[in-house]
Amino acid sequence: MTAPSTPATVLDPAGDLIALTRAICDLESVSGGETALADAIEAALTPCPHLEVLRDGDALVARTHLGRPARVVVAGHLDTVPVAANLPTRLEGEGDDAVLWGRGTVDMKGGVAVQVALAAALQAPTRDVTWVFYDHEEVEAEHNGLGRVVRNHPEWLTADFAVLGEPTAAGVEGGCNGTMRAEVRVPGVTAHSARSWTGTNAIHGTAEVLRRLAGYRAAELDVDGLVYREGMNAVGIRGGVAGNVIPDECVVTVNYRFAPARSVADAEAHVRELFTGYDVTITDAAPGARPGLDHPAAADFAAAVLAFTGGAPAPKLGWTDVARFAELGIPAVNFGPGDPLLAHKDDERCAVGQIRLCHDALRAWLTT
Amino acid sequence: MTAPSTPATVLDPAGDLIALTRAICDLESVSGGETALADAIEAALTPCPHLEVLRDGDALVARTHLGRPARVVVAGHLDTVPVAANLPTRLEGEGDDAVLWGRGTVDMKGGVAVQVALAAALQAPTRDVTWVFYDHEEVEAEHNGLGRVVRNHPEWLTADFAVLGEPTAAGVEGGCNGTMRAEVRVPGVTAHSARSWTGTNAIHGTAEVLRRLAGYRAAELDVDGLVYREGMNAVGIRGGVAGNVIPDECVVTVNYRFAPARSVADAEAHVRELFTGYDVTITDAAPGARPGLDHPAAADFAAAVLAFTGGAPAPKLGWTDVARFAELGIPAVNFGPGDPLLAHKDDERCAVGQIRLCHDALRAWLTT
Numbered sequence: 001m002t003a004p005s006t007p008a009t010v011l012d013p014a015g016d017l018i019a020l021t022r023a024i025c026d027l028e029s030v031s032g033g034e035t036a037l038a039d040a041i042e043a044a045l046t047p048c049p050h051l052e053v054l055r056d057g058d059a060l061v062a063r064t065h066l067g068r069p070a071r072v073v074v075a076g077h078l079d080t081v082p083v084a085a086n087l088p089t090r091l092e093g094e095g096d097d098a099v100l101w102g103r104g105t106v107d108m109k110g111g112v113a114v115q116v117a118l119a120a121a122l123q124a125p126t127r128d129v130t131w132v133f134y135d136h137e138e139v140e141a142e143h144n145g146l147g148r149v150v151r152n153h154p155e156w157l158t159a160d161f162a163v164l165g166e167p168t169a170a171g172v173e174g175g176c177n178g179t180m181r182a183e184v185r186v187p188g189v190t191a192h193s194a195r196s197w198t199g200t201n202a203i204h205g206t207a208e209v210l211r212r213l214a215g216y217r218a219a220e221l222d223v224d225g226l227v228y229r230e231g232m233n234a235v236g237i238r239g240g241v242a243g244n245v246i247p248d249e250c251v252v253t254v255n256y257r258f259a260p261a262r263s264v265a266d267a268e269a270h271v272r273e274l275f276t277g278y279d280v281t282i283t284d285a286a287p288g289a290r291p292g293l294d295h296p297a298a299a300d301f302a303a304a305v306l307a308f309t310g311g312a313p314a315p316k317l318g319w320t321d322v323a324r325f326a327e328l329g330i331p332a333v334n335f336g337p338g339d340p341l342l343a344h345k346d347d348e349r350c351a352v353g354q355i356r357l358c359h360d361a362l363r364a365w366l367t368t
Numbered sequence: 369m370t371a372p373s374t375p376a377t378v379l380d381p382a383g384d385l386i387a388l389t390r391a392i393c394d395l396e397s398v399s400g401g402e403t404a405l406a407d408a409i410e411a412a413l414t415p416c417p418h419l420e421v422l423r424d425g426d427a428l429v430a431r432t433h434l435g436r437p438a439r440v441v442v443a444g445h446l447d448t449v450p451v452a453a454n455l456p457t458r459l460e461g462e463g464d465d466a467v468l469w470g471r472g473t474v475d476m477k478g479g480v481a482v483q484v485a486l487a488a489a490l491q492a493p494t495r496d497v498t499w500v501f502y503d504h505e506e507v508e509a510e511h512n513g514l515g516r517v518v519r520n521h522p523e524w525l526t527a528d529f530a531v532l533g534e535p536t537a538a539g540v541e542g543g544c545n546g547t548m549r550a551e552v553r554v555p556g557v558t559a560h561s562a563r564s565w566t567g568t569n570a571i572h573g574t575a576e577v578l579r580r581l582a583g584y585r586a587a588e589l590d591v592d593g594l595v596y597r598e599g600m601n602a603v604g605i606r607g608g609v610a611g612n613v614i615p616d617e618c619v620v621t622v623n624y625r626f627a628p629a630r631s632v633a634d635a636e637a638h639v640r641e642l643f644t645g646y647d648v649t650i651t652d653a654a655p656g657a658r659p660g661l662d663h664p665a666a667a668d669f670a671a672a673v674l675a676f677t678g679g680a681p682a683p684k685l686g687w688t689d690v691a692r693f694a695e696l697g698i699p700a701v702n703f704g705p706g707d708p709l710l711a712h713k714d715d716e717r718c719a720v721g722q723i724r725l726c727h728d729a730l731r732a733w734l735t736t
Contacts, residue, residue, distance in 0.1 A: 195686070203620070207575060214569075243623060
């Protein structure tokens with residue numbers, strides 16, 4: 001008999017890292033359904049005498065109190081995008097050439113497994129560590145579990161530096177681009193399409209908006225030594241009333257990904273300038289994060305990890321929760337296993353060698 | 369007590385024409401709900417000894433059999449677009465300056481009232497007349513009651529010439545433009561919008577399609593002496609997958625209104641040529657109708673009516689059921705009260721002088 005309070009899945013942080021990763025992936029946790037996984041991790045870490053375990057909803061914080069001169073956060077989200085018939089995981093190949101297939105293997109349960117294993121194993125890291133696991137990263141920002149912890153318990157996240165385990169193919173990716181969405185609205189005047197000259201076709205009027213977008217050359221901006229490539233793209237267009245009506249409105253939804261050298265206000269001004277002459281509504285925006293690799297704690301991290309993995313720091317182009325740490329004044333970088341281009345794909349998969357490499361590099365950094 | 373089979377509204381074809389128009393308008397008959405109006409007209413015309421009354425669903429045919437050398441059809445539809453709180457009708461002003469407001473006053477119950485009044489009154493017209501009232505004109509063509517009568521009883525519509533009472537502001541409008549809808553599809557390659565350069569933005573690619581539309585100069589074609597102005601318009605556009613995805617498809621729906629000098633095949637070739645390089649799908653098409661004003665019966669009609677109303681024949685630009693008569697080889701024109709630009713509008717309204725003028729002009733034609 002299993003007692004009702006025992007989580008269905010028991011995680012063994014001290015066991016094989018890939019087995020741990022598979023167990024975490026196979027415990028489905030699409031956004032909103034993270035409770036069982038949070039329970040399993042809480043159950044795995046609570047017995048560790050060197051950790052204080054805290055919980056807010058399905059977010060967990062497990063931290064050491066060793067009196068070290070520096071404290072670092074290592075954070076990762078527990079949720080995934082919906083499963084696409086790609087669970088349970090399957091392992092193909094042998095040894096470090098093996099590839100683990102399935103939802104979450106890239107985004108970002110490899111990183112979560114590394115955190116769970118190291119949180120349990122590192123009883124005396126050279127820096128105090130706050131291990132953070134949180135819910136609702138893959139959905140609207142308002143639901144984001146890390147944002148909720150920031151609001152409810154900002155003191156839980158106090159740190160000198162943060163590492164976010166988002167997939168970077170085991171490279172160090174600093175900061176992130178900001179993102180902004182805007183609606184560009186082109187007006188027209190309705191008419192029956194049999195007498196189209198009595199109206200003004202809003203869709204035809206949108207030719208100029210699309211011309212500006214198609215001709216836009218995205219900037220590449222150097223921020224603290226990393227080059228951030230921007231993007232200005234239509235991600236949606238809609239217009240039309242009926243099959244026999246000249247449309248009186250066409251709306252283009254534009255997504256601007258902007259380098260962390262720009263503030264949200266700068267980004268808005270840039271979008272408005274590009275679409276001068278049109279009605280522009282900013283519908284949402286999130287600032288980027290400077291890479292912060294000039295900060296000593298970050299430089300120290302990068303040096304330690306890159307000595308292990310090789311390569312050089314690169315810019316993170318997608319928006320990630322490092323921006324939340326940036327807003328808290330905490331330099332943060334992304335570092336995790338998995339090719340980010342495979343995130344959210346039906347054929348999501350990760351070389352197990354990358355999971356081991358990230359584990360070993362973080363362990364090296366936290367033990368030297 | 370009223371017997372159950374008596375229609376709720378009793379029409380008096382011999383009474384005041386405007387009162388008859390109002391009674392017909394106030395008997396709501398949105399497409400699919402024409403039965404009560406068809407019943408009322410059937411009840412009004414069946415007692416006329418000079419008429420044979422036939423019925424198919426909610427379509428009615430009332431015809432004379434006088435052995436005249438020519439037979440003409442005078443046809444109108446009974447249905448309207450949905451009521452927009454614009455019934456019952458209201459009359460503003462006095463005498464022939466009065467204006468009748470309400471759904472159907474333009475499209476096309478003024479014409480229907482003229483038909484009902486003349487069908488009952490003209491016991492010995494100079495041409496045999498087939499008065500046609502039909503259902504489901506304002507909805508998908510497959511439901512059109514005139515089309516159903518053509519399929520079920522083509523012999524009911526045998527004629528040398530046809531007049532359709534669609535609103536022309538009491539002018540003679542010959543033939544009609546054809547109409548075709550096409551989808552122009554622009555492909556792309558999806559990517560995350562944070563790395564837009566790894567994809568191809570289908571919406572940006574649509575700039576060229578819209579440029580061609582915006583720069584298109586519609587032809588004006590002389591057909592049998594009338595000049596048909598064409599139109600090539602986007603009536604819809606759609607594209608976009610999600611707010612962070614470079615879209616892999618953008619589809620522009622184009623409506624081509626083409627002069628009756630062109631066949632559907634010609635029109636398709638023209639659309640395909642305009643959008644050379646793009647995937648074009650024709651989604652529906654209806655041929656236009658030549659004005660046929662060079663036909664003796666049509667010329668005779670135009671001369672008789674215009675002697676009464678003044679003016680000159682004009683082209684009909686919207687698609688109307690005259691095209692069905694054209695397909696049957698019957699020359700047909702549009703002639704009816706009401707400004708076509710007010711059809712389907714919330715402020716639909718008709719000068720009662722136009723209703724009387726159309727009545728008097730048709731009577732003059734059919735009695736001389």
